[in-house]
Amino acid sequence: MLSRTADHLFWMARYMERAENTARILDVTYRLSLLPQNGEEVEAMWSGMLKIMELQDAYLAKHRAYSTDAVLQFMIFDRDNPGSIYRCLRATRENAHAVRGTLTSELWETSNETWLKMRDFTVAKLLESGPGAFFEWVKYRSHLSRGVTIGTMLQDEALRFIRLGTFLERADNTARILEVKYLNLLPGADEEQAHATDYYQWSALLQSVSAFEVYRKVYRDQITPLRVAELLVLRADMPRSLARSMKEVYSNLTRVSNARSAETERLAGELESHLRFGRIDSIFEGGFRKYLEDFRDRIFDLGCRISDDFLIPTSS
Amino acid sequence: MAITKFFNEMTADDGSVRAHYAGYAAWLSETPADRIARKRAEADSLFHRYGITFAVYGEESGTERLIPFDIIPRIIPAKEWKDLEAGLRQRVKALNSFIHDIYHDQEILKAGHIPAEQVLNNAQYRPEMQGVNVPCDIYAAIAGVDVVRAGAGEFYVLEDNLRVPSGVSYMLEDRRMMMRLFPELFARHRVAPVEHYPDMLLHTLRSLAPVGVTDPTVVVLTPGAYNSAYFEHAFLAQQMGVELVEGQDLFVSDDQVFMRTTQGPRRVDVIYRRVDDDFLDPKYFRKDSMLGVPGLLDAYRAGRVTVSNAIGTGVADDKSIYPYVPEMIRFYLGEEPILNNVPTYMCRKPEDLAYTLAHLPELVVKEVHGAGGYGMLVGPASTKEQIETFRKYLIANPEKYIAQPTLALSNCPTFVESGVAPRHLDLRPFVLSGTEVQMVPGGLTRVALREGSLVVNSSQGGGTKDTWVLEA
Structure with missing residues (x-):
């Protein structure tokens, strides 16, 4: 193409x-x-x-x-x-x-x-x-x-690049949506307890990513910040989570693979496996906001690499 | 007004409906007006949604205009089409022979049938093409010949469009729309199908691949999404299942053309280009062109890629060459022309200029290199001031103009604001030339929507109609 x-x-x-x-x-x-x-x-x-x-x-x-x-x-x-x-x-x-x-x-x-x-x-x-x-x-x-x-x-390259765009953007955007909510919290372990009682804020956040019912179904328990974060970061069965988005990015990327894209695929795979095997409490230990910012930096880098490898025309 | 009588496509002089329109006229009179109104509104919204649009984009995208579509078809009986088709094939064959001759031995010039300076000093003549052999000696693989019908019902060729003729997508979309809106009409008429045009075009382009290429890669080259005919470029590429490329997607290496793909460079064999000669290769033509491919002409001259239509076909569809087409038919084919040419006064000749100046109110004056209905004077429809302005132009630069008698373009009932009224129309059938000459039965019918107007161009407020060729 x-x-x-x-x-x-x-x-x-x-x-x-x-x-x-x-x-x-x-x-x-x-x-x-x-x-x-x-x-x-x-x-x-x-x-x-x-x-x-x-x-x-x-x-x-x-x-x-x-x-x-x-x-x-x-x-x-x-x-x-x-x-x-x-x-x-x-x-x-x-x-x-x-x-x-x-x-x-x-x-x-x-x-x-x-x-x-x-x-x-x-x-x-x-x-x-x-x-x-x-x-x-x-x-x-x-x-x-x-x-x-x-x-x-048709399930060909065109569809792969469309899907790649969708999920790379979603990964970035879901991270931003989480950041908006965590904005006023200080980095550190106490993030978990902060505003824990503010039911309305958390339910609004969940609803904004169509995850309110999903949360109820998955946890069958009251809403806590830690679980919300886990759902939207690590749960690969949650369609708008970072884990799901990266899984799709990685699988679509490997299917359009070309002679130059090995390193880009490796970086995407690395990010995806961090999410697949990560634990939410260790992510919180390092500071959740910082984690989200780092994640977005890596998504930005992946976007530049995909552009260099596939999208920007270069001679011969 | 010099013109009094027009040929009406639907009704004869005595007011009776012509036989080939009988079925349609009956349907129209028995169909309730509100149903027709609903269908017309539906057509508009469908064209909008499909994005079947033309014309310039301003700064804001999504401002493209629709070409008005009229639901009353232009119907052509089988016999008439047969003659028309024979005449068009003959004409395009002769034109291809002419272009080949001009870029090789120039026998028609040597024989004195056309003044050599008329051809060789023409801006559309490309010396770069001299002596270059092209596949099958076909230069104008796609021709869109404009035909009109005059007062007595006879056909005239108005223009041979041999460069990048457009409009075929509207022919196809108008048919699709009619079949969607009024399926019952197609059950009642034996309308010859035109839907296989893209297939025929692909076949033609493939048949013109460079020698030795067995499975050619064909592409459509567009100036880009902001070109007025972009819809058509995208449409044809999609219908043929080939890539739609812009100049920036192609590059030339060792006289071979490649396109840049996500999997690296891929060879291109046939380019159906919708970019004018001037912009095709900044190395040889306009240096500032961002739409072309540097070195394309080298690859073309080396026979490594086919460019369709060929570079330099404009030398044959120029308005100053047009008067000689009947002569070409006699010279190359040894036949008498089947279709009429409009008598043409070439203002570069003093006697023709004198005649033109003396008869301006009854003539149509056109710029030799003009197109799209711009820069022309329709004498009978013009004010005294407009005529006097043109008189000054003519005296200042006579060689830039030709003049023709104002043809009484036929008309056809058309939906307008006040109801149904006759409006003038023309017809652009498309002739494909590869290893064989092929046509689909039909063409694009353009209709001048303003009352009395003889200018059908979409840029001048023209609309379109579906064109039905009835099967015998």
């Missing part, structure tokens, strides 16, 4: 996944902002979220204060914000458009339709139905896009 085609497929999938997870992060933060608390806490919550999404500077260039409305506007509609859902869906569609001949018509139409709808969305419409309905819509379109991908695409 053309390197450029693989590149577009990879980024098409990443941007769709990013749009979905941005909706998830916004959803959980928005819900937490509605819990009884003072205004400063709400501001800290939004600024923390933007920091973890690496969009704080871009936000402050346009807005002076953190208000729920301004952040939502910035993260959903702002055309200058490369991380806004608007921009993610546009980039998804642009990448799909560039390789529409490689996609099944259903997949192309799904992406095109999502974009056409997004383009017609307005702040007024959002306020009318509430942000929750919009976030649901984004998630739903992402589910649809993934379902159409799996349901219609």
